[in-house]
Amino acid sequence: MSAADVISLYPAFIVEHAAPLVVVVPLIAAALAAMTPGQRPAWLITLGATGASTLLAILLLAQTMTQGVVSYALGGWVAPIGIEYRVDQLNAMILLLVGVFGFLCALYAPRSVDDEIPQSMRGLFYSCFLVCFTGLMGVAITGDAFNLFVFLEISSLSTYVLVGIGSHRDRRALTASYNYLILGTIGATFFVLGVGFLYAATGTLNIADMAERLSGLEASSTVRAGFAFIVVGLGLKVAMYPLHSWLPNAYTFAPSVVTAFLASTATKVAFYALVRFFYSVFDPGFVFEGAFWIWLVAPLGVIAMLAASVQAVFQTDIRRLFAFSSVAQVGYMLLGLSFGTAAGLGAGLLHLLNHAMMKGALFMAIGAAALRFGVMRIEEFRGLGRTMPFTMAAFTIAGLSLIGVPLTAGFVSKFALLNAALERGWWWAVVAIAVSSILALIYVGRIIEAAYLKAPPTRDGVSAARAPAPLSMLIPLWTLALANVWFGVNAGFTTSLACNAAMMLTGDGVCIGPGAAP
Amino acid sequence: MSSNHHLVLRVVAKLLIPAIALFAFYVQFHGDFGPGGGFQAGVILAVAVILYALIFGVDEARRAVPPWLVRAGCAAGVLIYAGVGVATLIGGEAYLDYDALGPEHHHGQHLGILLVELGVLTTVASVMLAIFYAFAGRAPDIPDEEW
Amino acid sequence: MGDLIVSHYNYWVVIVLMMMGLYVVFASGNMVKRLVGLGVFQTSVFLFYITLGKVAGGIPPILPEHEGGEDHSTTGASGAATTGGHGEDAHGAEGAHGGDGAAEHAVGGDHAGAVHHDAPIGFEFDASALDATYSNPLPHVLILTAIVVGVATLAVGLALVVGVRDAYGSIEDADISRAEYDLDANGGNA
Numbered sequence: 131m132s133a134a135d136v137i138s139l140y141p142a143f144i145v146e147h148a149a150p151l152v153v154v155v156p157l158i159a160a161a162l163a164a165m166t167p168g169q170r171p172a173w174l175i176t177l178g179a180t181g182a183s184t185l186l187a188i189l190l191l192a193q194t195m196t197q198g199v200v201s202y203a204l205g206g207w208v209a210p211i212g213i214e215y216r217v218d219q220l221n222a223m224i225l226l227l228v229g230v231f232g233f234l235c236a237l238y239a240p241r242s243v244d245d246e247i248p249q250s251m252r253g254l255f256y257s258c259f260l261v262c263f264t265g266l267m268g269v270a271i272t273g274d275a276f277n278l279f280v281f282l283e284i285s286s287l288s289t290y291v292l293v294g295i296g297s298h299r300d301r302r303a304l305t306a307s308y309n310y311l312i313l314g315t316i317g318a319t320f321f322v323l324g325v326g327f328l329y330a331a332t333g334t335l336n337i338a339d340m341a342e343r344l345s346g347l348e349a350s351s352t353v354r355a356g357f358a359f360i361v362v363g364l365g366l367k368v369a370m371y372p373l374h375s376w377l378p379n380a381y382t383f384a385p386s387v388v389t390a391f392l393a394s395t396a397t398k399v400a401f402y403a404l405v406r407f408f409y410s411v412f413d414p415g416f417v418f419e420g421a422f423w424i425w426l427v428a429p430l431g432v433i434a435m436l437a438a439s440v441q442a443v444f445q446t447d448i449r450r451l452f453a454f455s456s457v458a459q460v461g462y463m464l465l466g467l468s469f470g471t472a473a474g475l476g477a478g479l480l481h482l483l484n485h486a487m488m489k490g491a492l493f494m495a496i497g498a499a500a501l502r503f504g505v506m507r508i509e510e511f512r513g514l515g516r517t518m519p520f521t522m523a524a525f526t527i528a529g530l531s532l533i534g535v536p537l538t539a540g541f542v543s544k545f546a547l548l549n550a551a552l553e554r555g556w557w558w559a560v561v562a563i564a565v566s567s568i569l570a571l572i573y574v575g576r577i578i579e580a581a582y583l584k585a586p587p588t589r590d591g592v593s594a595a596r597a598p599a600p601l602s603m604l605i606p607l608w609t610l611a612l613a614n615v616w617f618g619v620n621a622g623f624t625t626s627l628a629c630n631a632a633m634m635l636t637g638d639g640v641c642i643g644p645g646a647a648p
Numbered sequence: 649m650s651s652n653h654h655l656v657l658r659v660v661a662k663l664l665i666p667a668i669a670l671f672a673f674y675v676q677f678h679g680d681f682g683p684g685g686g687f688q689a690g691v692i693l694a695v696a697v698i699l700y701a702l703i704f705g706v707d708e709a710r711r712a713v714p715p716w717l718v719r720a721g722c723a724a725g726v727l728i729y730a731g732v733g734v735a736t737l738i739g740g741e742a743y744l745d746y747d748a749l750g751p752e753h754h755h756g757q758h759l760g761i762l763l764v765e766l767g768v769l770t771t772v773a774s775v776m777l778a779i780f781y782a783f784a785g786r787a788p789d790i791p792d793e794e795w
Numbered sequence: 796m797g798d799l800i801v802s803h804y805n806y807w808v809v810i811v812l813m814m815m816g817l818y819v820v821f822a823s824g825n826m827v828k829r830l831v832g833l834g835v836f837q838t839s840v841f842l843f844y845i846t847l848g849k850v851a852g853g854i855p856p857i858l859p860e861h862e863g864g865e866d867h868s869t870t871g872a873s874g875a876a877t878t879g880g881h882g883e884d885a886h887g888a889e890g891a892h893g894g895d896g897a898a899e900h901a902v903g904g905d906h907a908g909a910v911h912h913d914a915p916i917g918f919e920f921d922a923s924a925l926d927a928t929y930s931n932p933l934p935h936v937l938i939l940t941a942i943v944v945g946v947a948t949l950a951v952g953l954a955l956v957v958g959v960r961d962a963y964g965s966i967e968d969a970d971i972s973r974a975e976y977d978l979d980a981n982g983g984n985a
Contacts, residue, residue: 158734164719205743205745287948304955304958312830316817326843326847326934
């Protein structure tokens with residue numbers, strides 16, 4: 131089915147106003163969910179709104195395929211005066227990612243929420259989830275630098291609350307959320323300070339307009355200072371290696387569904403913002419930016435891949451383990467970005483999509499295990515392959531994808547990253563990717579070993595009974611697990627999404643070659 | 649607290665609170681002529697209730713402005729704001745293009761900004777009260793006698 | 796050197812506040828004090844934006860009333876705020892840098908001038924009003940938004956601190972670490 135066919139399925143009114151609706155629908159739904167008394171209606175509203183947003187994101191993606199850039203002037207105030215929603219191939223991909231994962235997490239949520247969150251808070255939990263979803267969609271779609279800050283804070287503030295709700299299971303969620311709040315706010319404030327510098331230098335806040343006016347201002351120290359503040363600010367939100375300290379605790383103590391949602395979307399959207407500023411606002415040809423990539427982003431990415439993976443190996447709590455693994459995976463994406471080529475950026479963006487699938491599936495499987503047995507530590511996963519066979523099978527597929535085993539999505543993006551590194555001639559990056567993958571094999575292997583090779587715990591001589599996860603959890607979990615396999619075997623769709631975006635941003639004509647996909 | 653405490657305070661507050669609430673609406677409706685608007689008006693309106701709570705007690709204030717109303721107000725303001733946007737969409741214009749709301753440009757813009765500010769007023773006043781109730785409604789863990 | 800301090804005093808205030816705020820955030824072991832530090836830090840950025848908007852000799856960006864009906868004068872005023880916001884960027888940039896003469900200002904000025912002509916709707920006002928120098932209101936609007944974000948952050952932060960106080964009986968980092976350490980030492984999973 132071609133993109134034009136997809137568009138023709140939607141009513142003309144929706145086609146015209148898809149850009150604001152993708153943000154407004156979840157916003158209205160959040161208000162409605164806060165007003166409804168019960169939790170079931172709130173959940174249904176959440177499911178409906180995230181589903182509708184996903185459909186709108188598909189429409190927007192189809193529109194970017196047929197007409198290039200979709201620009202929408204809010205309030206009829208044309209850019210650069212008004213706030214513009216601007217969708218191109220890069221953020222159409224991110225919108226689709228957020229939409230799909232929001233929907234899958236909404237589908238997954240009810241059983242997990244019933245288990246982990248007290249009755250009185252469930253309605254507001256769904257409302258908060260939708261506000262977070264709205265914020266992430268807004269960051270992805272807006273074409274205005276200050277508006278991006280506002281949406282970033284909308285999503286972050288609701289994230290602090292969502293993490294803090296985990297305190298009903300473990301009080302450490304409160305301190306985790308508090309530290310996240312302090313660091314996240316410092317990051318956002320640095321970002322807004324950087325935007326202020328750029329505004330002083332260019333007199334505009336519209337991203338496309340700013341990019342135009344920045345050309346030729348490379349030597350300006352105002353622009354350079356703005357660049358530095360924006361990088362540090364967004365680096366904190368992305369969990370760029372030395373700025374990642376908020377992430378492990380936040381992922382560990384948040385409710386399961388929140389961890390699954392954040393791991394697959396929040397840092398991804400922040401990474402999108404970083405790419406947007408690196409490639410769209412600032413000119414990749416700026417000397418200071420090129421030097422910054424080679425001397426800072428690439429080394430930090432490699433350090434993240436190695437150091438965070440090593441830390442992951444020594445964790446006992448499974449969610450903490452995968453939180454460190456997430457920091458390492460952000461390192462892969464940053465490394466891809468720092469190559470400065472279409473191949474490198476495309477590999478980074480492809481890894482962004484694939485990593486969302488892996489971590490979404492892994493954290494969903496962990497949440498299912500937590501629901502049935504309340505287990506969180508590696509030794510407690512023993513025998514889970516027998517007691518929860520479907521959950522652990524999906525977990526294993528996603529784990530293999532994380533390692534980068536052929537025929538999984540993780541392999542495709544790591545292979546693309548290797549190709550990009552070879553193309554650039556960075557042998558040390560190739561070595562780092564290999565070592566990091568071996569470390570991933572160790573930490574994933576420990577869990578899989580415990581789950582399949584050890585006997586389930588026994589009580590009074592009776593081995594623990596089989597307790598499969600509920601269907602409402604298995605469906606989204608297996609959707610993601612199968613996506614890991616599907617996009618490992620047939621990577622055409624994800625590769626073309628990432629490559630089109632990368633080629634548009636870098637202006638290069640060649641991206642990941644057809645040889646990348648096995 | 650016995651009822652004849654703070655007599656002067658109570659009388660002055662009873663005089664002041666309606667004036668504060670009225671001033672909030674002045675700031676609200678003056679917002680499209682000059683300095684003012686929903687944010688400021690919302691805070692001032694919430695101050696009227698908070699002052700009431702400080703003088704007459706949080707329980708009294710909760711009876712006057714119940715928490716369910718506050719929670720509904722938080723959401724209702726967002727709905728008013730987003731609803732104006734949807735209304736402009738249905739009117740055939742871009743999201744939040746107020747021209748769709750009136751027969752001619754000035755009229756529509758006037759009505760649109762007024763409605764949006766009303767949404768802001770509702771949410772800001774409700775959120776301020778929600779924050780106040782959340783913090784003030786907690787029993788002090790150091791009883792008064794121990795001071 | 797003295798000139799650098801005096802002519803850019805607003806930036807020095809911003810820098811000092813920012814460093815003070817960040818220092819408190821990182822040095823204090825008390826959770827409420829760290830939120831206070833965070834507030835000071837954010838305020839310094841608000842101040843930075845506000846000084847960007849000030850134009851030397853600029854008047855408030857409200858166009859004088861046009862002779863005529865009530866209706867026209869009101870939309871004139873509200874419309875002026877919008878044109879001013881986007882059209883006076885040139886002045887904003889100049890004011891922000893105290894005229895230290897870097898090339899970027901000229902560039903900013905040219906572009907802002909171009910934007911000015913793109914004003915989408917015609918307003919009714921005295922033509923002479925266009926010649927006046929206005930301060931740039933856009934940073935004020937942005938900071939109004941940022942202040943609201945800051946208030947929300949503070950509220951969420953304080954709510955978390957209240958929760959921590961309930962759960963741990965203290966809001967000092969040292970006490971909380973000790974409580975967690977005891978827990979780990981006892982092998983508990985909480």
